[in-house]
Amino acid sequence: xxxxxxxxxxxxxxxxxxxxxxxxxxxxxxxxxxxxxxxxxxxxxxxxxxxxxxxxxxxxxxxxxxxxxxxxxxxxxxxxxxxxxxxxxxxxxxxxxxxxxxxxxxxxxxxxxxxxxxxxxxxxxxxxxxxxxxxxxxxxxxxxxxxxxxxxxxxxxxxxxxxxxxxxxxxxxxxxxxxxxxxxxxxxxxxxxxxxxxxxxxxxxxxxxxxxxxxxxxxxxxxxxxxxxxxxxxxxxxxxxxxxxxxxxxxxxxxxxxxxxxxxx
Amino acid sequence: xxxxxxxxxxxxxxxxxxxxxxxxxxxxxxxxxxxxxxxxxxxxxxxxxxxxxxxxxxxxxxxxxxxxxxxxxxxxxxxxxxxxxxxxxxxxxxxxxxxxxxxxxxxxxxxxxxxxxxxxxxxxxxxxxxxxxxxxxxxxxxxxxxxxxxxxxxxxxxxxxxxxxxxxxxxxxxxxxxxxxxxxxxxxxxxxxxxxxxxxxxxxxxxxxxxxxxxxxxxxxxxxxxxxxxxxxxxxxxxxxxxxxxxxxxxxxxxxxxxxxxxxxxxxxxxxxxxxxxxxxxxxxxxxxxxxxxxxxxxxxxxxxxxxxxxxxxxxxxxxxxxxxxxxxxxxxxxxxxxxxxxxxxxxxxxxxxxxxxxxxxxxxxxxxxxxxxxxxxxxxxxxxxxxxxxxxxxxxxxxxxxxxxxxxxxxxxxxxxxxxxxxxx
Ligand SMILES: Nc1ncnc2c1ncn2[C@@H]1O[C@H](COP(=O)(O)OP(=O)(O)OP(=O)(O)O)[C@@H](O)[C@H]1O
Ligand SMILES: [Mg+2]
Numbered sequence: 235x236x237x238x239x240x241x242x243x244x245x246x247x248x249x250x251x252x253x254x255x256x257x258x259x260x261x262x263x264x265x266x267x268x269x270x271x272x273x274x275x276x277x278x279x280x281x282x283x284x285x286x287x288x289x290x291x292x293x294x295x296x297x298x299x300x301x302x303x304x305x306x307x308x309x310x311x312x313x314x315x316x317x318x319x320x321x322x323x324x325x326x327x328x329x330x331x332x333x334x335x336x337x338x339x340x341x342x343x344x345x346x347x348x349x350x351x352x353x354x355x356x357x358x359x360x361x362x363x364x365x366x367x368x369x370x371x372x373x374x375x376x377x378x379x380x381x382x383x384x385x386x387x388x389x390x391x392x393x394x395x396x397x398x399x400x401x402x403x404x405x406x407x408x409x410x411x412x413x414x415x416x417x418x419x420x421x422x423x424x425x426x427x428x429x430x431x432x433x434x435x436x437x438x439x440x441x442x443x444x445x446x447x448x449x450x451x452x453x454x455x456x457x458x459x460x461x462x463x464x465x466x467x468x469x470x471x472x473x474x475x476x477x478x479x480x481x482x483x484x485x486x487x488x489x490x491x492x493x494x495x496x497x498x499x
Numbered sequence: 500x501x502x503x504x505x506x507x508x509x510x511x512x513x514x515x516x517x518x519x520x521x522x523x524x525x526x527x528x529x530x531x532x533x534x535x536x537x538x539x540x541x542x543x544x545x546x547x548x549x550x551x552x553x554x555x556x557x558x559x560x561x562x563x564x565x566x567x568x569x570x571x572x573x574x575x576x577x578x579x580x581x582x583x584x585x586x587x588x589x590x591x592x593x594x595x596x597x598x599x600x601x602x603x604x605x606x607x608x609x610x611x612x613x614x615x616x617x618x619x620x621x622x623x624x625x626x627x628x629x630x631x632x633x634x635x636x637x638x639x640x641x642x643x644x645x646x647x648x649x650x651x652x653x654x655x656x657x658x659x660x661x662x663x664x665x666x667x668x669x670x671x672x673x674x675x676x677x678x679x680x681x682x683x684x685x686x687x688x689x690x691x692x693x694x695x696x697x698x699x700x701x702x703x704x705x706x707x708x709x710x711x712x713x714x715x716x717x718x719x720x721x722x723x724x725x726x727x728x729x730x731x732x733x734x735x736x737x738x739x740x741x742x743x744x745x746x747x748x749x750x751x752x753x754x755x756x757x758x759x760x761x762x763x764x765x766x767x768x769x770x771x772x773x774x775x776x777x778x779x780x781x782x783x784x785x786x787x788x789x790x791x792x793x794x795x796x797x798x799x800x801x802x803x804x805x806x807x808x809x810x811x812x813x814x815x816x817x818x819x820x821x822x823x824x825x826x827x828x829x830x831x832x833x834x835x836x837x838x839x840x841x842x843x844x845x846x847x848x849x850x851x852x853x854x855x856x857x858x859x860x861x862x863x864x865x866x867x868x869x870x871x872x873x874x875x876x877x878x879x880x881x882x883x884x885x886x887x888x889x890x891x892x893x894x895x896x897x898x899x900x901x902x903x904x905x906x907x908x909x910x911x912x913x914x915x916x917x918x919x920x921x922x923x924x925x
Contacts, residue, residue, distance in 0.1 A: 285879075285883045286879075286882075286883075287879050288875065288879065289875075308882065308887075308888065309879060309882040309883045310882045310883075310884075310885050310886055310887050310888070310891075312883075313882070313883055313884055313885035314885055318883075318884075319883055321880065321883075324880070325874075325876055325877050325880040327877055327880070327881070327894075327895060327898055328898050328899060328901075328902065329897065329898025329899055329900065329901035329902050330894050330895070330897070330898035330901075335881070335884075335894065336884075338886060338890070338894065339881075339884040339885040339886055340885075342885040342886055342887065342890070343885045387898065387902075388898075404884060408884065408885065
């Protein structure tokens with residue numbers, strides 16, 4: 235059975251204001267979904283709420299991941315289960331080198347999934363660290379980032395595009411089953427969009443599912459999502475296949491939003 | 500040879516007589532003690548608006564040095580090291596090759612006997628005994644301390660080390676450090692302060708004065724690390740006089756003490772002199788830190804930077820004063836100060852108090868301060884990658900301190916500091 239992220243009638247408020255108003259969506263491993271929608275429609279709210287941001291209060295509905303209700307879980311527990319969020323605005327963290335941080339995250343993840351006897355095995359640790367270093371180097375190179383980024387402090391002084399690519403490096407190393415990418419393509423130059431899209435494509439397979447939030451068809455051209463959804467005012471208002479993205483690119487959102495209003499009235 | 504005579508009534512005229520007799524001090528030195536003693540009796544404790552000194556009764560302390568002991572774990576081959584336990588000088592070691600170059604590195608009383616003229620030229624010149632009660636106390640009663648002299652153009656590759664251990668909580672541990680760098684010389688000096696009993700009872704007391712003279716074009720890196728136990732009262736006053744084109748670099752880490760009262764002043768006295776004053780503190784429980792960094796620009800084209808960072812946990816408190824004074828001759832000088840505080844919970848407290856006094860018109864002087872709790876957005880970001888909340892907070896705090904700690908001049912000490920911070924989490 236495919237592992238799935240099942241969002242059912244999700245309602246989320248921020249500072250007392252309801253942003254998600256009953257959103258339903260299922261993303262299975264093996265599938266790539268894309269969400270498009272106007273500014274302020276609640277896309278990032280959905281992403282952050284799924285990851286467990288404390289400011290986003292779930293007031294209704296449920297979210298199952300691999301059949302387990304994750305709404306009561308801490309963000310780190312969701313990560314251990316295999317959920318990942320590439321941030322629209324990655325945070326800068328002074329003094330925390332990217333490589334060392336990822337190694338800590340990796341170890342936290344392994345510590346959760348393995349039933350170890352709790353004894354530290356120095357030799358195995360050193361070996362794992364060696365492998366990790368190699369992998370980090372390979373992933374940085376995949377995303378066209380210099381090796382020194384491993385030593386640089388997390389996102390500090392990174393350009394906008396470098397931050398986004400570093401998010402994908404992290405995603406590659408942590409190997410989630412379901413990844414949410416919030417406007418990873420925004421702020422990327424044309425070549426970087428291709429680099430990022432190719433990196434996402436590499437992960438594609440029966441064990442990996444993705445929810446890609448974007449404003450541009452550009453990135454979708456590179457990996458053809460299986461489903462495209464349009465979000466407006468806290469709900470999914472239309473779903474289709476890749477051709478919907480093409481249609482949106484040509485016509486904008488108005489025809490859908492107006493159509494929806496008509497449908498409501 | 501350290502003596503073990505017991506001095507009963509500590510801060511008295513008998514003590515001064517005893518000290519000057521015991522060490523056969525020159526008359527001017529004894530005279531200095533008498534004057535300082537008079538001032539000591541008149542001045543109040545250095546209380547301030549943010550720092551009230553409670554439950555400190557100086558009359559309850561003794562001054563006797565404890566028995567001499569070796570500190571083998573600190574000493575390394577070919578290293579210049581001075582160690583002191585309470586008021587007893589335990590060892591002073593200077594490698595032969597440095598002695599041959601004319602470097603002086605010896606305890607203060609020995610220096611008074613063997614290099615009286617030099618000592619007279621520098622002792623209590625940068626810091627007047629009258630500055631406050633504690634400087635007067637040190638000037639009047641300190642018999643232990645270190646005198647360092649680096650001759651012209653001598654460049655030291657290895658750091659000079661000073662280790663001070665507090666052992667007996669009934670003793671007032673005093674220390675007077677004088678460092679002279681002649682023109683064109685370079686050195687690194689590291690002062691480490693530890694408690695023999697990390698959780699001892701009683702309230703140890705410590706007061707120290709450090710006077711530094713950096714000659715023309717000379718460079719001094721001063722590293723300080725303080726980890727007294729959390730019952731200790733500690734008063735430290737340090738001043739560097741920095742001449743033309745000289746460089747002074749302070750890196751000081753504060754971890755211990757119940758009440759730590761520190762004053763660091765850098766006087767940029769010659770054109771082109773520069774200084775950096777970097778201090779980091781980590782406080783927990785009810786620790787209180789009162790740290791002043793003062794910068795005086797006294798000549799044109801000088802440059803100074805003050806950067807103080809604090810992490811405060813539980814009900815710990817820190818007051819970080821930063822004073823910059825630009826005097827009329829200091830045209831085209833550049834000064835900057837930054838105070839940053841990270842509060843780990845509600846009861847923790849940090850105040851940054853900047854002071855700018857500018858008497859020249861063509862200068863740059865700026866300051867910044869940021870104090871607050873750990874950013875929840877940052878915690879969430881790290882958590883979303885699989886770090887548990889507590890682990891995420893620690894990563895952020897360590898990251899906050901790391902860029903500063905990396906400037907501590909000795910790897911071993913840097914690592915020890917990291918380890919001590921780690922320990923303080925629990
Ligand atoms: N932390 C917050 N505090 C206050 N309001 C918020 C917060 N987060 C989101 N909102 C509000 O919720 C609404 C949806 O915001 P959200 O960021 O989810 O939109 P979005 O679809 O991601 O937009 P964009 O395309 O511009 O990224 C907006 O009106 C926004 O102002
Ligand atoms: Mg958004």
